[in-house]
Amino acid sequence: MSTTTELTETTLLRFATAGSVDDGKSTLVGRLLHDSKSILTDQLEAVERASASRGAEGPDLALLTDGLRAEREQGITIDVAYRYFATPRRRFILADTPGHVQYTRNMVTGASTAELTVILIDARNGVVEQTRRHAALAALLRVPHVVLAVNKMDLVDYQEPVFAAIAEEFTAYALELGVPEVTAIPISALAGDNVVEPSANMDWYGGPTVLEHLETVPVTHDLSHCHARLPVQYVIRPQTAEHPDYRGYAGQIAAGSFHVGEQITVLPSGRSTKIAGIDLLGEPVDVAWTTQSVTILLEDDIDISRGDLLVPSKDAPPTTQDIEATVCHVADAPLTVGHRVLLKHGTRTVKAIVKDIPSRLTLADLSLHPHPGQLVANDIGRVKIRTAEPLPVDSYSDSRRTGSFILIDPNDGTTLTAGMVGESFASPEPVKDESEDDGWDF
Structure with a gap:
């Protein structure tokens, strides 16, 4: 280390x-x-x-x-x-x-x-x-x-x-x-x-x-056991006389470390290439790790934009449109089955639908109230979400950064819910969603 x-x-x-x-x-x-x-x-x-x-x-x-x-x-x-x-x-x-x-x-x-x-x-x-x-x-x-x-x-x-x-x-x-x-x-x-x-x-x-x-108290940041993840925040193309072909992908490393020469995959497209260089504070480095804000340069010209995720090819998470998570609802308006929302994961925001709310946690005795139909402010519950586009999500137990998300009201931008992918106290069997089709089903 x-x-x-x-x-x-x-x-x-x-x-x-x-x-x-x-x-x-x-x-x-x-x-x-x-x-x-x-x-x-x-x-x-x-x-x-x-x-x-x-x-x-x-x-x-x-x-x-x-x-x-x-x-x-x-x-x-x-x-x-x-x-x-x-x-x-x-x-x-x-x-x-x-x-x-x-x-x-x-x-x-x-x-x-x-x-x-x-x-x-x-x-x-x-x-x-x-x-x-x-x-x-x-x-x-x-x-x-x-x-x-x-x-x-x-x-x-x-x-x-x-x-x-x-x-x-x-x-x-x-x-x-x-x-x-x-x-x-x-x-x-x-x-x-x-x-x-x-x-x-x-x-x-x-x-x-x-x-x-x-x-x-022992506080560990053992980077060797982290899944390396870099959500792309910005594509840098200065187009200067000194660097006419410069194309870098900037962001803060959410977990793990990246090395020059490492084979990486761009998600959700699945395209692979190698890291040609890493710039940190304007200076080239051979390796960068968690929380550092860097610019990654790649060997191949790949279509990459804000919201994409750079990961080591040998450690790429699966992409999915079906997310199951435990959430804390933070908005005054309730979250309901069939709710049309925006889901923000890392630097990517996509349309999504709440397909089911299998359970709500009762804090007094940790029992589960099955299929409550909605979550109100400060409720902790289990949700199933379908997204319009595939997302590369980790389990929250593996990464607190790339295993989390928020749900946003598409009408006014209000944050509705904070979610942890895969986290669960236990959950009853889901029920079939019978909400009406209003153009947001994926």
Whole structure:
């Protein structure tokens, strides 16, 4: 493995916070930033002034992440707030996601690229429906690590039995969902207990603090096991005197690595050729890997446009017009059987039809409601989709980038649904679609 890859593995962690309203997510993030000395003096002074104007006795650390005026006025988080900070041991990109049920869609956005999710629970309330919803989304999005932060322990007199009961209930639920790992930590974000420094009030707890766990949790980016994928975003033809025949295919590598001289296939056309060159930041390189934005030059002149996918010929995914996936519906309008939509996969957008909704997940007991006919906002369900054109899709378990898609309303461009190809809790047999033909059947 390259030195660059090893550096990334040891120094960068993407994580998201989630939980119900008023569980203390923003306060936890503010405490992390404050106690790890990751905020500037003028930022802290601004928070102190804003806190004083709201009548708070001390600085309200939640204001470090609640940057929108509407959030400050309501005292809630309604958008995903991204923050960047670092300690001597690791760099962090965090996403503080909303707690309200109607903003669950934002949790999908914040956790879709996360390697760890911190789910907060108010120790006084225990596991609630929104907790279960966030756990289900973390499982569906295949977030490798989940931290259960049982917050506001100071309001339950730091009692170990309260923490133990919540941790046991949540862990059992998460493991049933398929979450690979849960680390439970009792904290008080407001007082700072077990956030950055160990708590003097909970000597019965011998585990790591939140920051200690964030600094030491293993984060792997083993590129050798990734399926190499490059969605083409733009065709570059400068037509300069220096490079009159230059034709490059630009995009961000979604997974794996590409090498000069490698045999590749262009999908969905299936045409094959070899990589003649790779340009990175205007300079030629022999190899490029995940997340790098590059321009690929090919030996043969092939008709390639935005939306095509470049893959190694020896590792090409199948193309299909029939996609089965688990989705989280994020729009206010319901998704119904027979719904005509646009499906965006990578850089390609095609017409599609919802052929069936085999099941909807009931969060309380993880049972499946068969053939609900529709999904409403924040529902998690199983769908079958038929596309107008074949798409090269991976299983979401193999690639979070090329195994995911969104459904879009063709009338106004609204995002309707976020989907994970092949992901499933289990599903009953499908029913035949009997919707009327209105010209969108493929």
